[in-house]
Each structure stands twice: as structure tokens, then as C-alpha cells.
Amino acid sequence: MSxxxxxxxxxxxxAKTYSKISKLIGVASLVVLVGLTLAVFLYQxxxxxxxxxxxxxxxxxxxxxxxxxxxxxxxxxxAKCPDVCPMTLSHVxxxxxxxxxxxxxxxxxxxxxxxxxxDNQDDVATYASQFNPxxxxxxxxxxxxxxxxxxxHATYIIDPDPNSRLGYSISHAxxxxxxxxxxxxxxxxxxxxxxxxxxxxxxxxx
Amino acid sequence: xxxxxxxxxxxVIGSFLAFAVVSVSGHSNAQAxxxxxxxxxxxxxxxxxxxxGSPATAGYGVLTNISKETLTIVGVNSExxxxxxxxxxxxxxxxxxxxxxxxLTLKPQQKFELKPGGNHLMLFEANPLVKQGDRVTLVFQxxxxxxxxxxxxxxxxxxxxxx
Numbered sequence: 142m143s144x145x146x147x148x149x150x151x152x153x154x155x156a157k158t159y160s161k162i163s164k165l166i167g168v169a170s171l172v173v174l175v176g177l178t179l180a181v182f183l184y185q186x187x188x189x190x191x192x193x194x195x196x197x198x199x200x201x202x203x204x205x206x207x208x209x210x211x212x213x214x215x216x217x218x219x220a221k222c223p224d225v226c227p228m229t230l231s232h233v234x235x236x237x238x239x240x241x242x243x244x245x246x247x248x249x250x251x252x253x254x255x256x257x258x259x260d261n262q263d264d265v266a267t268y269a270s271q272f273n274p275x276x277x278x279x280x281x282x283x284x285x286x287x288x289x290x291x292x293x294h295a296t297y298i299i300d301p302d303p304n305s306r307l308g309y310s311i312s313h314a315x316x317x318x319x320x321x322x323x324x325x326x327x328x329x330x331x332x333x334x335x336x337x338x339x340x341x342x343x344x345x346x347x
Numbered sequence: 348x349x350x351x352x353x354x355x356x357x358x359v360i361g362s363f364l365a366f367a368v369v370s371v372s373g374h375s376n377a378q379a380x381x382x383x384x385x386x387x388x389x390x391x392x393x394x395x396x397x398x399x400g401s402p403a404t405a406g407y408g409v410l411t412n413i414s415k416e417t418l419t420i421v422g423v424n425s426e427x428x429x430x431x432x433x434x435x436x437x438x439x440x441x442x443x444x445x446x447x448x449x450x451l452t453l454k455p456q457q458k459f460e461l462k463p464g465g466n467h468l469m470l471f472e473a474n475p476l477v478k479q480g481d482r483v484t485l486v487f488q489x490x491x492x493x494x495x496x497x498x499x500x501x502x503x504x505x506x507x508x509x510x
Contacts, residue, residue, distance in 0.1 A: 220400055221403050222403070222445075223403040223404055223434075223467065223469045223470070224405045224434070224436055224445065224463060224464065224465075224467045224469070225436060225443045225445075225464055227395070227401075227509060228463040228464055230509075231509050231510050261400075264399075264400035266400075267400040268399065268400030271509075272509065297442075300444070302447060304447045304449060305432055305447045305469075306429075306432065306471050307403070307471070310444075310445040310446065312439070312442040312443060312444040312445070313442060314441050314442055314443070315438075315443045315464070332438065332443065332464065333464055
């Protein structure tokens, strides 16, 4: 009996241990599974680098895919930016002049103002066109702007600056995105940049 | 100044006139203003012509203290713009961050570079007549020894078109 009892006891302990191990394996598998799913999700989210998007041009709906060219340059800033944005728009305008007329036709430039609260859409369009008549100045609803900001990982921060006459300034990346017809990023040029650097990037892509 | 004047008589007349000008300006303005003597230079200075669609433009150059004293710049103004601010742009975590500099202290001969993509003058709401090819006067306000912005130092700069 005692032997039986002992054996039974052993069997019971074994069963308990087995059950514990099974549970542990189950929990561990679940943790690994959740972790992997999260990693894949985050990886996919991080790897989203562009795509089609909607904005507004002079208060009319505007969709990227309907205006996409062979090469599309996207720059995200604001029209009241006195320094970095106009410098970049000048650099792109100068770079385009280094291309032949046929190649110039294959490149479009889109300037997105994230300052929808202060930049009138007509002003953004007029502003951009003074650097080159082909430049398109865009804006949109906050949701549309933030969608583009997410698509291109282009964070912007509106900082109050009560000491300045403008009352705020917008921190944004000084980054030039080169997009294909689907809006996917082919390459990017970070600050500091020059018109020559932009021109050679364009020549390489055309 | 007097060493350039040919005769002692002219020198005396010159000194008298200078004294008279200072006295008159002192009387005509209740708040005494130190006579305008350039204390700052804006080497290769220029401002970009304003563009339609934006009330803001920028000015650049190498600001140098050409006086023999340490200067604290507390403001800039011009008849051609509603307001002018000294700004710095810095890159922080991949973002270009712009902030107003309320004061800038320069030792004698010290330089402060204003260049595109960095420190700059932000100029607001240009007089509509300001256009490419003009020259505009920017007046830097400098603190005196009591901390009041009574010292003015003007610089003339060309208005250039954005390239």
C-alpha cells in the first residue's frame, strides 16, 4: 500500500510538475507570440515610408496620386518660417535649374505647410510658386497633415514663443523627400544641404 | 575727426557746430539719446526681399562689435519693417528649432555669424514699398551702462531676391 501510495504520490507529483511545466510553456509561448506580433506590427509601422495621401490645394481636395510625376520632392514646413524653409525651397529651385528642360518636366515639388491655423491656403500656394512657378504649396485639415507627417515620419512641434511677434514657432525636420509615383520614399536629403547635392540626387534618379 | 580738418579755425568752428548739434538734439528730445556712432558692423549683410504669402523674411551677415566696449544688443528696428528679432536656429533631435534671442552680448571685435539655416534676423511685415535692389537701414539698440537701450547703431544693407 505504502509502495502503491508512494508510487501514486510520485505520480501525482509528476503530474503536478508536468502541469506546471505545461502552464509555464503555455505562458512563455503566449509571451513570445505577443512579443513577436508586437515586433512585426512595430516593424511594419516603422517601415511605412510613404504612400498615397490627400491634402488641399487652394481649398480644393488634392490627392498625391493624381498629381504624381516621375520624381516628386516633398518638403514639410510652414510659410511663415523665415529661414530654413525658404532656404530649402531656394535650394530645390536652384537644383532644378541645373537640369535640362525635359528632365525638369519629370520633377514635381510639393511644399506642405503644417501651419494650418495661420497659413492661409492661397498664401501657401502663392508663396511656393515664387521660388519656381511649378512649385505646389499645399495644406489641409489637421488630420490630413498629421497623416502625411506619420507617413513620412516627419514630426513637427508647434512651440509657443510669447517673446516673438509671431507668438510661436514650428520645429520641424529640414528633410527633402524624393518620392516615386506611389508616394514611396526613394531617398531623402537631410540638413544641411545644397542645391548641388539636390541636383546630383535628381540626376541619379532620372 | 578734427585731424582731417585743414585749418585750426575750421577746427574751432567744427567743434562749435558739433557741440551745437549735440545741445540741440539734447534739448529737442526729453530722453537724451547718445549721438549715433556705428558700434556694430554687419559684414556682407543683406535681407531677403519679402515674398507674397508670408509676412516674414530674414536678414544675414557677420555682426561684429567694432567698438572698444562690450556691447549688449537688446533690439533691432527699421522704418522698413514692423518688427525685427534676432533668432537662433538649432537642430534638436532631428528638428530645426527656432527661438528668439532677447539679448546678445559681444566683446570688442567679437563676431556673430547670421547665415541661412542658423542664426538670423527675422523681419516682420515689410513696408510694401520694400523691394529687391533697395537698401534698408537696420538700427541695433544697445544697452547703456544703466541697462537702458539708449545707444543706437545703424547699418545699411541691400535687399536681395531669394535665389
